[in-house]
Amino acid sequence: MTGERFLEVLTGLGSVEYQNITLLFGLIRCFLLANPRKLALLRRPWKGLSEPLNLPVSWISHRTAFYDVIFFEHLLGRITKSRPGLVEYGRLLAILESLLRFILVTSREWLTAPLSGRRHPAITCLPKDEAGNPLCAMSAKDWKMKKDLGFGDYVPDVDTTFLGLCMARKWLDLVSERKIPADPALLDECRAMLDHPWVEIIGEYQAGGGNASHPPTIRMGNPLDLYGSVNLWWDKPFPQPDGSVVREALGNEVCAGHNMDILETILLNRAQWNSLEGENLAITKRFLEFHHRAFVSGNFKDERSVRFYRPETYVYYAGRMYETFLTLSEEEKALLDPAGQVEEIRAMALTYCKNDLAARTMNPFDAALAVTALVLLRYEPRQDGTIGQALKVLVDRLGEGGRKNPYKAYEWTLVRYPTRIIVGSPVATSLFVLNACVEAEGYLYQAKPTSDSSTSSR
DSSP states (O other): OOHHHHHHHHHHTTTTTSOTHHHHHHHHHHHHHTOHHHHHHHSOOOSSSSOBOOOGGGOOOOOOHHHHHHHHHHHHHHHHSSOOOHHHHHHHHHHHHHHHHIIIIITEEEEEOTTTOOEEEEEOSSOBOTTSOBSSOOOHHHHHHHHHTTOSSOOOBHHHHHHHHHHHHHHHHHHHHHTOOOOHHHHHHHHHHHSSOHHHHHHTTSBTTTBSSOOOSOOTTOOSOOTTOOOSBOOOOEEOTTSOEESOSSOOOOOHHHHHHHHHHHHHTHHHHTTTSHHHHHHHHHHHHHHHHHHHTTGGGOHHHHTTBOHHHHHHHHHHHHHHHTTSOHHHHHHHOTTOHHHHHHHHHHHHIIIIIITSOOOHHHHHHHHHHHHHTTOSSTTSSHHHHHHHHHHHTTTTTOSSOSSOOBOOEEEOSSSOEEEOOHHHHHHHHHHHHHHHHHHHHOOOOOTTOOSOOO
């Protein structure tokens, strides 16, 4: 770590404005990394890529839209791609509405786009009420701890916002298709969230587009060519008691996985947002070109590139994007991707899944992501045992979570400097496994979900 990078860490992550614990953690990490024996006391060897989380005493438990939007997708797949029984079907619908309401209503705040001045909603991970108390089911002790660590002010997530828009579209489509008696107020919220010029808005933040004033403040070691990408967080001012304004409470950087969320959502909502017309098409193409360069260069496998999402999660998200890409007409595909970049991304992602994931020792979280990515990317030959090998890991490790959970907690997302924020829980692992099983059932056995869910679950 050079002196320049060290100063970048301090200014980028707000160590000056916030508590000195952030600086302390940075120094501790430097000390530990230089002492392998002491590091081994904290980071024990494990199987697979994702690290098991073995210190629950240090976890800060809370509910955020970032988790809810992923869980929503997994449970939605259980309805749309599998065969839940009538009782489970009803429970799932109620859970989905609860999740979506928390995402789109409870966690919403309003921002102003930096160039056009458009007022638009965004989804924050730590919503507060008018008195400043958490709305994310966090204890007072953990809320204070999070603030003391330097994360009291939280900037709305760009990717959580776009994933929320993605799920709003999928919910509206499902309700319409199956004539579900859904909450009318929530449906109105979905329509209102989608009824903004989102491609134009995100274009104001895109490197190479309208973004000339808000580049990433953290570039340490990131090998990606950032042209066509956007930062992790929206631009948001934080007025200070002395009248000054802090715009980078946590620093801002680029994560490839977050940008894949955006591309998928833009394609899913292409009709309403005119994603493949005029300047919007140029914005959409820049996102695709950014991902293509990340894959062709091999940087998609480099943890310095993915930052928050691990490489296997980025590849899984490439599978989600590919499944949406398959819904485009031939004319739309020709407009967006005349050079066949999506198929090149798919080929490299499949090779990674087979050679870097499925061919090595996996833990249940790795295996769940491998299965899901292989299915979404339409791996062939599907019966050659590659998917089956990963499914066997899920079966063999079932029950490892003890009495309360089918599986242990594994790291899901992380950022390594100067602090290390790790996201994961036994619930998260189990939902990723559920999603993998649903996808595999449909792909390997051609299960066709019924619209009335009258058949029993297998």
